[in-house]
Amino acid sequence: MSLEDRVRTEVLGMLRPKHGGDVWGRLEVKDFSSNVNPLGPPERLNEYIVEAARDMINYPDDRCKELKEAISQRYGLPAANIVVGAGSAELIRLFPEVFVRPGDKVIMPRPTFSEYGFACQLMGAKFMDVPLPEDDGFYPEISTLIDAMSPGTKAIYVCNPNNPTARMLTRKEVMEVVKEAARRDIMVFLDETLLELSERERDVTCVGEVAANDNMFIIRSFTKSFAMPGLRVGYGFGSKDVVRYMDAARLSWNLGTIEQRVATKLMINEQEHVRSAVRLLLDEKQRMRDGISHILKRRIPLPDSYFFFHPLRSLGVTSPKFKDMMLNHNVLVRDCSSFGPPGQSYSRFCVKTRESDDEFLEAMKATVEELHSGR
Ligand SMILES: Cc1ncc(COP(=O)(O)O)c(C=O)c1O
Structure with missing residues (x-):
């Protein structure tokens, strides 16, 4: 062989x-x-790193308790609705590991961020590509996304605003997709990592919706907001059940001590x-x-x-x-x-x-x- x-x-x-x-x-x-x-x-990033680096002899806290509490404070959601990852990239990988079985269909508006397809491909997903309309400046038609939902569909991906097209849906539009997906037992993976630096963040974010909708999962990241791709810290929001399964399947000690402590400081001190x-x-x-x-x-x-x-x-x-x-x-x-x-x-x-x-x-x-x- x-x-x-x-x-x-x-x-x-x-x-x-x-x-x-x-x-x-x-x-x-x-x-x-x-x-x-x-x-x-932020100016104090190095200071935070040096301080966090003093304690390398112990394993990191696998529950990421302090970091989750800081995120919880900032977003007004319980820690039970939060999962953290080594960059949001880890959560992009984790989502299909938890939800997608070989042969399941995933709806992928294109062009979009390549990591979603990569992670789904690894799990043996079938792709239902929805080309974003170039003539309309790449604004997705909500009805087109909904029409793409068919028997056997497990998940739909929405990047808001979308990378690379820079187009943003309203919260109402995203929730229309979420509600319709819920009726058909489809999960919605929503990437809000690029929303954090938008003046429309408060009006557009769907983070406040996750507790009541257990067919959605939202990712966010420290990478963009704090300009630190070199430290890998992302986080995600879902209903308590969604988060329980995501957390059960994630890699142990996925966030090192430096990442956890630095991110906690940034979340609390550097908004x-x-x-x-x-x-x-x-x-x-x-x-x-x-x-x-x-x-x-x-x-x-x-x-x-x-x-x-x-x-x-x-x-x-x-x-x-x-x-x-x-x-x-x-x-x-x-x-x-x-x-x-x-x-x-x-x-x-x-x-x-x-x-x-x-x-x-x-x-x-x-x-x-x-x-x-x-x-
Ligand atoms: C839309 C989008 N989502 C997620 C990521 C992953 O970012 P990170 O793993 O650094 O959080 C990126 C990185 O470029 C991105 O553009």
């Missing part, structure tokens, strides 16, 4: 999901490819840092839109989130080529080809601080000029 015969069918031919943020070792490059807090981490970023992004998003519109000599639409999913067809350039050209000006944008069609014709880049955004606009202006002059 060859090794291939012994490997699970789902794993054969599996490819690692692609992500932005590949700036390692290139300090001169400004990273616009990953959507994190433009202010960077103002997140609020400052929200205010900054709101202004900068408009300025960036105006700047890009000026360069392209046409008005471009404002994204619902703090990153742009920008069409490249009129510039006659592909996503990887645009990335390379921008890199020549020390700006990293996200090559969107890995999101599948029509990602090849789009670039994703985030909004940062005024100074960085000016550098971005300079790089974009130079790149567009090069494209126009055929260089």
